[in-house]
Structures are given as structure tokens and as C-alpha cells.
Amino acid sequence: MAHAYTPGLKVTSRMTYQVVRMLPIKGEVNVKVGDTVEADKIVAATYMPGDVYPLNMANLLAVPPKDVASLMLHKEGEKVEEGEPLAQTAGIFGKFKKIYKSPYSGTVETISGVTGQVILRGPDIPVEVKAYMSGKVIDVNPEVGCTIENDAAFIQGIFGIGGETFGTIKIAVDSPDQTLTGEDLSQDMRGCVVVGGARMTDESIETARKYGVAAIVSGGMDDQDLRDFLGYDLGVAITGSENKGITVVLTEGFGDIAMATRTFELFKTFEGHEASVNGATQIRAGVMRPEIIIPLAPGSTEAEPEHSGGFLELGKPLRIIRDPYFGMIGIVKALPSDPHVLDSGSKARVLEVELSTGVAVIVPRANVELIEA
Amino acid sequence: MTIDLDNINVILATDCGSTTTKAILIEKVDGTYRQTYRGEAPTTVEKPFANVTIGVTNSVTEVAELAGRRLTNDDGTILKPAKDGDGCDLYISTSSAGGGLQMMVAGVIAEMTAASAKRAALGAGAIVMDVISTNDKRRPHEQIQRIRELRPDMILISGGTDGGTTEKVVQLAELIAPAKPQPRFGSEYEMPIIYAGNKDASDEVEKSLDEDWIDLAIVENLRPKLEQENLGPARDKIHDVFLEHVMAHAPGYDMLMDWTDADIMPTPGAVGDILQTIAKKDGINVVGVDIGGATTDVFSVFNKTFNRTVSANLGMSYSISNVCAEATMPNVLRWVHFDMDERQLRNRVKNKMIRPTTIPQSLESLIFEQAVAREALRLAYIQHKEFATTLKGVQQQRTVGDTFSQKASGTTIVDNMKLNLLVASGGVLSHAPSMNQTAMMLVDAFEPEGCTNLAKDSIFMMPHLGVLSAVHPEAASQVFERDCLIYLGTCIAAKGVGKTGKPCFAWSLNGDVTTSGTCNFGDLELITMGPEQRATITCEPAKGFDLGAGAGKNVSHEVRGGTVGLIIDGRGRPLCLPEDRQECQQTISTWVENMALYENQRQDEEMQEAVATA
Numbered sequence: 001m002a003h004a005y006t007p008g009l010k011v012t013s014r015m016t017y018q019v020v021r022m023l024p025i026k027g028e029v030n031v032k033v034g035d036t037v038e039a040d041k042i043v044a045a046t047y048m049p050g051d052v053y054p055l056n057m058a059n060l061l062a063v064p065p066k067d068v069a070s071l072m073l074h075k076e077g078e079k080v081e082e083g084e085p086l087a088q089t090a091g092i093f094g095k096f097k098k099i100y101k102s103p104y105s106g107t108v109e110t111i112s113g114v115t116g117q118v119i120l121r122g123p124d125i126p127v128e129v130k131a132y133m134s135g136k137v138i139d140v141n142p143e144v145g146c147t148i149e150n151d152a153a154f155i156q157g158i159f160g161i162g163g164e165t166f167g168t169i170k171i172a173v174d175s176p177d178q179t180l181t182g183e184d185l186s187q188d189m190r191g192c193v194v195v196g197g198a199r200m201t202d203e204s205i206e207t208a209r210k211y212g213v214a215a216i217v218s219g220g221m222d223d224q225d226l227r228d229f230l231g232y233d234l235g236v237a238i239t240g241s242e243n244k245g246i247t248v249v250l251t252e253g254f255g256d257i258a259m260a261t262r263t264f265e266l267f268k269t270f271e272g273h274e275a276s277v278n279g280a281t282q283i284r285a286g287v288m289r290p291e292i293i294i295p296l297a298p299g300s301t302e303a304e305p306e307h308s309g310g311f312l313e314l315g316k317p318l319r320i321i322r323d324p325y326f327g328m329i330g331i332v333k334a335l336p337s338d339p340h341v342l343d344s345g346s347k348a349r350v351l352e353v354e355l356s357t358g359v360a361v362i363v364p365r366a367n368v369e370l371i372e373a
Numbered sequence: 374m375t376i377d378l379d380n381i382n383v384i385l386a387t388d389c390g391s392t393t394t395k396a397i398l399i400e401k402v403d404g405t406y407r408q409t410y411r412g413e414a415p416t417t418v419e420k421p422f423a424n425v426t427i428g429v430t431n432s433v434t435e436v437a438e439l440a441g442r443r444l445t446n447d448d449g450t451i452l453k454p455a456k457d458g459d460g461c462d463l464y465i466s467t468s469s470a471g472g473g474l475q476m477m478v479a480g481v482i483a484e485m486t487a488a489s490a491k492r493a494a495l496g497a498g499a500i501v502m503d504v505i506s507t508n509d510k511r512r513p514h515e516q517i518q519r520i521r522e523l524r525p526d527m528i529l530i531s532g533g534t535d536g537g538t539t540e541k542v543v544q545l546a547e548l549i550a551p552a553k554p555q556p557r558f559g560s561e562y563e564m565p566i567i568y569a570g571n572k573d574a575s576d577e578v579e580k581s582l583d584e585d586w587i588d589l590a591i592v593e594n595l596r597p598k599l600e601q602e603n604l605g606p607a608r609d610k611i612h613d614v615f616l617e618h619v620m621a622h623a624p625g626y627d628m629l630m631d632w633t634d635a636d637i638m639p640t641p642g643a644v645g646d647i648l649q650t651i652a653k654k655d656g657i658n659v660v661g662v663d664i665g666g667a668t669t670d671v672f673s674v675f676n677k678t679f680n681r682t683v684s685a686n687l688g689m690s691y692s693i694s695n696v697c698a699e700a701t702m703p704n705v706l707r708w709v710h711f712d713m714d715e716r717q718l719r720n721r722v723k724n725k726m727i728r729p730t731t732i733p734q735s736l737e738s739l740i741f742e743q744a745v746a747r748e749a750l751r752l753a754y755i756q757h758k759e760f761a762t763t764l765k766g767v768q769q770q771r772t773v774g775d776t777f778s779q780k781a782s783g784t785t786i787v788d789n790m791k792l793n794l795l796v797a798s799g800g801v802l803s804h805a806p807s808m809n810q811t812a813m814m815l816v817d818a819f820e821p822e823g824c825t826n827l828a829k830d831s832i833f834m835m836p837h838l839g840v841l842s843a844v845h846p847e848a849a850s851q852v853f854e855r856d857c858l859i860y861l862g863t864c865i866a867a868k869g870v871g872k873t874g875k876p877c878f879a880w881s882l883n884g885d886v887t888t889s890g891t892c893n894f895g896d897l898e899l900i901t902m903g904p905e906q907r908a909t910i911t912c913e914p915a916k917g918f919d920l921g922a923g924a925g926k927n928v929s930h931e932v933r934g935g936t937v938g939l940i941i942d943g944r945g946r947p948l949c950l951p952e953d954r955q956e957c958q959q960t961i962s963t964w965v966e967n968m969a970l971y972e973n974q975r976q977d978e979e980m981q982e983a984v985a986t987a
Contacts, residue, residue: 052551054513065540109551114577115544119551159727223719235695236686237726253727254720283691283727322731323721323738344739345806345971348732367731 009251009289009369010156011263017152017293019133022145024048027127029140037131037148039166039276039295044129044145050122053104058116060100061089065116072118074108080120081105087118132164133276134295153270153294155251155263157217160279160290161230162247163240166193167214169267169275169294173197176264179256180218182207189213193275193292195267199256200248202228208246215247215277217267217292219259226254240280247279249290252319257327260319260371270294312351312365320353322367329371330355376463376634378845385436385444385451385461386837387429388640389416389468389629394425396432397837398440398461399852406848408856411832412436417625418470424625425470426632451632465844466633467836469640470623474498474615477525479505479549481532481541485764486570489596490531492760493569493604495681497611498642500668505548507541513548520552526619528554528564529607530578533571535597542574546581553586562622563588565614569595569607590614600764615639635844641670641681643839647853648672648796649679650842654850657793660819661835662750664799666690666729669753673761675786680761684753689801690729693745697722700748707950708744708817710961713737736971739806743814746801750818758785789822789946790868790921796858798830809899809968812861812937820948822868823921824910824930827861827937860904862935866942867892869918870949876915877943884908886934892943897964900941902934910939918945940968 027046031037057072058065071087074080082105091097102120109119135150170192172184180196182203189211196204196218202225208216227233230242251259275294282288312318312332320328334352340362341347348364355361384399384406394417398410412435417428430449437444443459446452452460476499480487487506494501502523505516528549532542546568554564568578568591575591582589593606616636620626630637638646644663652659652674661672667688672681686695697705702715718741725731733739762785797803797815805811812827821827834857842849867877871894881889885906892898902908911929912920922928932939944964951957965971 049553052514052517054517054548110547112543112547112581114581115540115547117544117547119547121551159723222716223723224716226723233694233698234723235698236692237694254723255717281727283729321724321728322734324735326721326724342733343735344733345736346732346739346804347806364732364734367734369728 009158010154011260011266013153013266013269014151014296015154016149017133017154018138018147018149019131019135019293020145020147021129021131022141023127023129023143025127026143029142029144029146031137031140031146033137033140035137036135037137038134039131039274041131042128043131043137043148046127047124048127050106050124052109053106053120053122055086055103055118055120056116057087057100057111057118061087061098063089063116066113068116068118069111069113072108072111074102076108076111079105079107130164132166132278133293134274151296151298153266153296155266155292155294157249157251157279157281157290157292158253159237159239160247160249160281161226161239161242162215162244162279163242164276164278164280165214165247166274166276167191169193169195169271169273171195171268171271176219176261177258180204180216185211185213187211193217193277195264196259197264198258201225205229205246205248209244213246215249215275215279215292217249217251217277219252220250220255220257221248222256223254237281237283240278240282242279247277249277249279249292252327253321255327262371312368312370317371318353318368319371320363320367321369322364325353325355325361325363328355330361333360376844378847380454381462381845381848383442383455383461384463384465384841384845384848385433386464386834386841387432387466388643388833388836389418389425389428389466389470390640391470392416394428394432394470395833395837396429396436397832397834398436398442398444399841399848405855406851408834408852410436410440411834412439416470418623424628425468425623426625426628429466429629429632463634463844464632465635465837465840466629467638467640467643467840468620468623468626469498474611474619474639475500475502475524475526476529476611477502477505477520477523477527477554478529479531479545480570481507481538481545483509485599486531486533486596488760488762489602489604489764490529490569490607492602492680493531493595493607494529494611495683496604496642496645496679497608497615498639498645498681499611500683500685505545507544517548517552520549520554523554525554526565527611527614528566529611530566530568531570531595531607533574533594534599535572535594537571539571539574539577542570543577543581546578550581550584550587553584562618565590565618567592567607567610567614569593569610588618602764612636612638612642635840638836638840638843640836641672641683643836644670645672645679645681645839647835647839647842647849649674650846650849651794651853653677655793658788658791659794659796660787660792661796662753662798662802662815662819663833663835664689664746664749664753664801666800667692669749669799671753671757673757673787675761675788675791678761678786680757680786682753682757682760684749684756687749687753689742689746689749689799690725692726692749694722694726696745696749696752699752700745705741705744705748707957708747708961709740710958710965711737712958713741740971742801743805743810746814747818750814754819758787761785761787789820789825790919791823792821792825794826794828795819795821796828796830796835798833798835803829803831803833807970807972808859808861808936809970812864812940813964813968813970815861816864816866816940816942817948820866820946821864822866822919822946823928824932825864825866826933827864827935827940828858829861830857831859860933860935862902862937862939863930863932864940864942865910865912865920865930865932866940866944866946867912867914867918867920868946869914869924870894870945870947871915871917877918877945878912878914878920880910880912880941882908882910882932882939886939890941892941894943894945895960896941896943897967898941898943899937899968900939902932902938904933904935906934908932908934
């Protein structure tokens with residue numbers, strides 16, 4: 001077989017991009033089809049049922065469970081304020097009554113005659129969904145959410161930390177192989193999406209956080225720095241809900257690895273543009289990668305086909321994604337069809353890669369990803 | 374449906390995994406059932422296909438092409454019955470696509486009814502997302518919050534022995550009703566809840582869970598008495614609900630259910646069934662392990678009691694970083710017999726996590742990955758031993774003779790000395806370049822004692838055979854014995870600890886292979902013994918060492934050879950490695966050499982040169 005499909009990350013200077021914005025439960029959608037929205041516009045909102053507080057009233061009042069209902073001062077469905085009497089015992093001859101004051105504000109949801117348990121439901125929790133990407137509303141799902149569409153440059157990262165954010169793109173380094181340090185950052189980068197080159201140091205992340213940078217994007221980082229940043233060793237790549245005050249995106253991987261030239265050049269082209277960034281990563285069935293979306297004015301350039309993998313063909317540029325050649329760039333030199341015995345002793349289908357140094361090496365097909373020159 | 378077992382000559386079985394659908398063909402050859410052909414294709418439950426039967430048809434088509442036998446009709450359905458060299462007589466399937474069956478369980482006491490409920494769910498092949506109990510140290514509102522966050526496919530509630538507490542059980546139901554967990558199949562899905570607790574509390578539980586989004590089923594109590602578990606009815610109900618609700622919501626499964634001649638089973642449930650069938654047939658104790666990218670499943674049958682655990686975040690790709698975090702890097706590196714840069718290794722581990730499909734190219738990389746596998750398996754087995762226990766909470770009747778016995782209820786039933794067969798499956802074990810490597814990963818991680826047969830699942834067909842064992846036990850058993858298992862050999866290991874270099878046990882082998890020797894403490898030796906060879910080994914342990922008959926007592930075992938041979942292990946149990954890094958490297962180097970672990974590999978000088986140049 002001369003062709004083998006190889007995955008790659010999506011990087012494109014123009015594509016039509018859609019984001020679906022949905023509420024976790026039904027609510028109100030604040031936009032209509034045809035509306036133009038900014039990234040920070042609240043497009044849908046609702047209220048989640050409040051937190052639940054079970055109270056073992058039979059124990060609290062020292063009465064049998066079946067008596068609890070008759071001693072409640074607020075019945076099922078009634079509201080009660082924090083500190084307000086919620087239940088009261090009959091006392092002895094009408095005296096020495098024991099009053100239990102509600103520890104929370106909320107609504108009495110159920111009163112159980114079997115367990116003597118009272119369920120109090122706290123006030124509703126507001127939930128708001130922002131547009132995230134500026135664009136046009138093209139579809140509304142009543143009470144659920146909407147779809148926003150725009151032309152955008154799109155860069156898919158390999159790994160990220162932190163959730164959705166947006167800001168202006170600022171390039172902090174001169175070349176894609178330059179390490180991003182704290183000295184490359186400045187206070188005027190507050191609220192920006194800062195782009196580095198190769199590895200971002202722990203000091204650069206700390207400085208960025210101190211300056212209020214919205215997101216920081218670079219080629220790689222050391223796992224040790226990630227552990228210092230998070231405060232724990234990340235076991236499974238399911239991220240996005242960290243609350244670290246900054247979103248971090250790696251475009252290539254862990255270690256001292258340069259950002260792909262094409263990705264870096266794309267960022268440079270759009271320096272000063274607004275970008276929406278999401279660090280959420282989920283590497284399981286239904287993989288989710290971090291993303292940087294740069295909304296564009298309509299029709300300024302022709303849409304180009306996206307590059308998100310494809311077939312290995314002679315001459316195609318690629319990156320090796322596993323040691324011993326991790327991070328090296330080269331082109332497909334040959335695609336032998338027979339399996340090859342690797343140095344590990346395993347048999348696998350391989351390809352011959354001509355590295356940028358001119359040296360040719362044999363690599364398993366599973367260990368490369370296609371890139372654009 | 375009645376199946377005429379006498380007229381079944383061709384059986385087709387598929388296993389729809391999360392990423393790959395595997396099909397096998399079993400045919401009657403000279404009166405014996407044999408697995409003949411195998412095919413695979415990507416699973417098609419996700420968009421753009423969103424129909425599992427497409428992947429099934431593709432994998433079956435591959436089998437058909439290899440077998441030269443038409444197995445599907447023009448519309449893609451399975452061609453039945455077998456006639457004129459085409460079609461099959463029986464079609465069966467298992468499934469773990471879409472993340473398998475995800476459950477939440479609840480019980481009154483964590484160590485008693487909740488543990489029994491967890492056993493029932495795991496035994497049915499589920500992934501248990503959380504266990505809620507009245508003594509799990511979380512406050513009620515925290516428990517409710519947790520239930521709200523989870524998105525289970527179904528919930529199992531147990532609690533109270535029959536005639537025991539009703540209040541605590543109803544309290545559990547009262548937590549679940551207001552939490553209203555959101556099923557992952559969308560808001561239209563009715564959440565199946567199975568109640569298998571105190572029968573006296575059934576009516577009250579029913580009242581508490583009387584909501585339009587709940588589909589409640591009540592079955593027999595899974596712990597009717599403290600000293601008795603009755604997991605069968607709950608397991609059966611879980612299986613029914615899995616078919617009626619979960620499968621029905623997975624794309625294309627309604628079609629697949631029409632195609633199959635027996636109910637579709639969750640994959641791990643089927644693996645558990647085949648291991649139980651074999652343990653019962655041969656009267657042996659078995660441990661099986663399946664190590665995947667994200668999870669590791671361990672199955673055991675000891676004294677006819679079956680247990681299964683899923684270590685959710687111990688795996689070789691998606692979860693590799695978690696293995697290193699849980700085991701710690703020094704524990705992983707103790708299995709590596711040369712120096713490695715820890716900073717670089719940490720980056721490599723994370724790169725494997727974010728690009729899980731890559732494979733080790735260099736020998737160094739392979740050795741490191743196998744070191745991680747040893748730790749993942751070791752941790753998974755520890756979790757399994759902690760879970761597979763005698764029933765907790767049972768009152769002990771002690772006699773004068775038990776005065777000095779420290780046995781309590783809730784002790785593990787996993788006894789490595791009584792383990793007869795250890796079966797390996799999963800990528801890192803099945804695809805290791807040499808079977809010696811597979812055998813040593815098993816021995817180092819599981820630390821079998823006495824005499825233990827080692828085997829591996831040749832092409833991961835245990836799920837297929839599990840579902841087949843429910844329909845046609847004879848066919849399943851024949852294929853399991855002849856084609857499924859590859860016997861690696863036997864491990865003879867002494868329990869006990871001594872001084873390195875001092876005698877551990879003397880042994881003599883008589884039979885197809887005749888030889889003898891002395892094994893000193895710390896020694897590891899490999900005796901060549903082919904798959905068809907059998908012999909009797911007689912061991913004379915030194916004082917303090919046990920090989921099955923008690924400390925210091927002579928013992929004989931019948932041993933079988935295999936693709937690896939006979940492993941004479943005098944490293945002691947528990948297996949302790951030197952704490953000093955240099956000393957540890959030397960020890961491991963000796964073992965690597967004695968076991969010929971990496972003999973066929975070569976360090977490619979060209980490769981190193983290329984790296985240096987680049």
C-alpha cells in the first residue's frame with residue numbers, strides 16, 4: 001500500500017467555522033438567527049436548580065420520623081429564609097418548645113415520613129453562555145442554544161490547560177524556535193493572547209499570570225513545569241476546568257520543541273487580531289484538542305483547504321512524534337510496504353524519512369504526523 | 374430462541390470495541406471446533422457513520438475474504454444458515470463501544486452492601502463511576518452534588534439485609550431523587566434504577582423514586598443476609614437493562630440485536646464468563662488480566678468465587694501518565710537496567726499520553742514501556758486483591774483452636790500460592806516482541822507463588838468465547854483450549870525472604886525433560902521446555918521457604934512447558950528489589966540476561982548517529 005492515512009493537527013488561515021453554544025438545561029436564548037454577536041455577548045441563560053441540603057429533622061428535633069411533617073412550619077413547596085424557624089416541636093404543655101431554624105435559604109422540597117429527612121433546595125443558580133466567538137447567529141435551538149458562524153483562521157493545539165477566553169494576539173518572540181521566558185512578556189499584554197516559540201518556561205507562565213495575560217501559546221513545555229504550574233501531577237489528559245487564571249496551549253508537545261513554522265507565521269500574520277482560545281483537552285474516545293480561533297472579516301482572502309492530516313506520500317513534510325527522533329522535521333523519502341523489524345524488536349510498517357539535516361531514518365508510520373511546509 | 378447445538382458447524386462472533394470491531398470465524402474441523410479466521414475494522418458508532426453494524430459488516434467481510442466464504446447478504450446482514458460453503462449457523466456479539474456500560478452504585482455500608490453492589494455491577498461488565506454509601510465520609514449534600522455531576526447509564530441501589538434497616542435504604546433513595554442525574558444519552562432517556570436491597574423497604578423506595586424520569590426495577594436483595602451474597606438476580610437485571618436501554622440508544626444496536634442469535638453482552642462480562650467456565654471445567658483457580666490504553670481489568674476465580682475489578686486510570690497510553698504518578702518514577706525505573714534522564718522521561722510519558730497511538734521504536738523506549746506496564750499491572754492487582762475479599766460484616770464463630778488466628782472477615786480470597794493459571798491479554802502483553810518479555814511482566818507484577826501456569830490470549834478472543842460459552846459451552850471450551858491460549862510455560866517460585874546467594878530450594882525435573890539444580894535466593898533461571906513437554910518437578914525448599922506444601926516442606930508439581938519454558942524463580946515473595954539504584958540495575962541486568970529478555974533486539978548505531986547529527 002503506497003498510501004497510509006496519518007493524523008495531524010488542523011491549522012488553516014481561513015475556514016468557515018461554527019461554534020455551538022448550548023445550555024446544560026433548558027432556558028432562554030437571547031439571540032435570533034441573523035444577529036451579529038461579539039465574543040463576550042451572553043447568548044443564552046438559565047437557572048439551574050439550586051443545591052440540595054438534606055436535613056435529618058427527626059434527629060434534629062428528637063422526634064419519630066412520622067411526626068416530622070406535622071411539626072414543620074413550612075410545608076413542601078414553601079420558601080424559607082436562612083435563620084427563619086423551619087420546624088418546631090409541640091413541647092411539654094405548650095412550653096419548652098424546640099425550634100429549629102433553617103441553616104440555608106431555599107424551598108422545602110420533600111418531607112419524608114419514613115426517614116424524617118427534609119430536603120431543602122437552595123436558590124436557583126444562574127448559568128450564562130457567552131458567544132465565545134464573534135460572528136453571525138445561523139441557527140437557534142429554542143430554549144437550548146444557538147450556532148454561531150464566521151470565517152476564521154484556525155489553529156488546533158495538542159494539549160491545553162484552562163477554559164474559554166479571548167483577547168488580542170501578541171507575538172512575544174522573534175522566531176518559532178525561541179524559548180519563551182518571563183523577560184519576553186510585558187505589562188501591556190494584559191488580556192492578550194500571547195504567542196511564544198519553543199518551550200515556555202515556568203517563569204514565563206508565572207509572569208504571564210501576574211500580568212493578567214488571557215492565554216499563552218507556545219510549542220512545548222516541560223512536564224516538570226506543568227506540575228509546578230498545576231500543583232499536582234496530571235494523570236489523565238482531561239482538562240479545561242482548571243481555574244488558574246490563564247489558559248495555556250501547547251501546539252507541538254512536551255519538551256523543548258519549536259512551534260511549527262507555518263503555525264508561527266500564521267500567528268504573526270494575525271498579530272493584533274482578536275482570538276478566541278479554549279485549552280480544554282480530552283484524549284479519549286471522542287478526542288477534543290485545544291483551539292485558537294481568529295475570526296476574520298468576510299472574503300478578504302480565499303478559503304484554503306484545511307490541513308488536518310492526510311495520506312503519506314513521497315515528498316510530503318512531516319514531524320516525528322516519538323523518540324528517538326521526537327520533534328524532528330523531514331519529508332517522506334520512501335514507503336516500503338513490508339513490515340520492518342524495529343530496534344525494539346517489534347515488527348511494524350514504517351517509512352523512510354529524510355530529516356532536514358539530510359540524514360535518512362526509518363520510523364514507524366504510527367510515529368509521524370503530517371505538517372504543512 | 375432454541376438453538377439446535379448438534380447442527381452448528383460454523384460460528385461467527387464479533388466484539389465491538391471502542392475503536393476496533395473484531396470478528397472471528399469458528400468452524401468444526403474433524404469433529405472439533407477451531408478458530409480459523411479473524412478480521413477487524415474500525416468501529417462505527419461515532420459520526421459520520423453512527424451505525425455499529427457498518428463496522429461489523431466490514432470486519433466480517435474481511436473474515437469472508439480470508440476464508441473464501443460468503444458471510445453477508447447483499448444488504449450487509451449476516452448470511453445464515455451455513456450452506457454450500459457459505460454463511461454461518463450462529464452469530465453472536467459482545468460490545469464495549471461508546472465507553473461500555475457506566476454505572477453508579479449505592480449501598481448502606483461501604484464495606485458491606487455497597488461492596489456487594491459494586492461486585493454485582495463489575496461482574497456484569499460495568500464501569501463503576503462511584504459508590505455512594507451512608508458511611509463514605511461525604512456529607513449528604515456532597516453526595517447529591519456528586520450524583521448530579523455523574524452521567525451514569527443506570528444506577529443500582531442496595532442496602533439492608535432482608536428484615537434489616539429500611540430507614541437508611543430509603544434515605545439513599547431520597548438522595549438520588551432530588552439529584553436527578555443526567556444520563557449521557559440525553560434528557561429523553563429514562564434513567565434505569567435497579568433496587569436490590571432489603572425487600573421490606575421496596576414499597577418506600579418505590580414511593581421515593583416515583584418520578585417520571587426514572588424507570589425503576591425491583592429485584593431480589595443482593596445481600597439478603599450478612600453472610601450471604603445473592604448477586605445473580607441483580608447481575609441478570611443489569612444485563613437486561615443494558616440491552617433494553619443502553620444498547621437501544623447506541624447507534625445501530627437495534628439492528629445488531631436483530632442479527633445476533635444470543636443477547637449481546639458487555640465485553641468484560643463475557644471475558645469473566647469464559648474464565649469462570651474454564652475454572653469450573655478444570656477445577657482450577659484463574660487470574661486473567663487485560664491491560665489497555667486507558668484501563669486495566671483484572672478477573673479472578675478462586676474457589677469458584679468470581680471477582681472482577683476495573684482500574685479506571687491504569688493503562689498504557691491515555692493513562693500512562695497516571696501510572697507514573699501513582700507508582701512514582703523511582704518505582705517504574707527500578708525495572709530498567711540502565712540510566713535514564715528523568716526530566717526527559719517525564720516529557721516522553723506526557724507525549725505518549727497526548728499522542729496515544731505511537732509505538733516504541735528504540736529498545737530503550739520498549740524497556741521503559743514494559744517497566745511502566747509492570748507497575749500498572751502491580752497496582753491493578755493490589756486493587757483487585759483489596760476488592761476480592763470474603764464478606765465483610767460476617768460474625769466470626771471462634772473456637773479455642775482459633776485463639777491465635779488473626780483471620781478476620783473481609784480478608785482477600787486471592788491467594789497466589791493457590792493460583793493455577795495466569796492469563797495475559799492487552800497490547801503491551803500480547804504484542805511484546807518476545808514472549809519471554811510477556812512472561813516476565815506477568816511474573817514481576819503478579820508475583821505468583823508455588824507452581825503457576827502462564828498463558829496469553831493469542832488474538833484477544835476471550836470476549837467472543839465468553840458469549841459463546843453461554844450458548845455453546847462445548848465449542849467455547851474447545852476453542853479456548855486449542856486456539857485461544859498460548860501457553861508460555863510454568864513459573865516455580867518460592868514464598869519467603871532470605872539472604873542473596875543462600876540456598877532457596879533444590880529442584881529436580883523428571884519427564885519429557887530431566888534435569889536438576891539448586892536455586893539460591895535472588896536467582897532467576899530459565900529451563901527450556903517446549904509447549905508439548907510435561908514433567909514432574911520435585912522441590913526441596915530451605916527453611917523458611919514455601920513452594921506449596923508449607924515452609925520447608927518438600928513438594929512435587931506437574932509442570933507443562935510452553936513457548937518460554939520453565940521459570941525457576943528464587944527471588945522470594947514478596948519480591949523486593951535493592952533500594953540502591955546501582956545495585957538494582959545490576960540485579961535487573963542479571964535477570965534480563967538469564968531470561969534472555971532482549972536478545973533479539975539490537976541497538977542501532979545508525980539511529981544513534983542520526984540523532985546526534987540532527
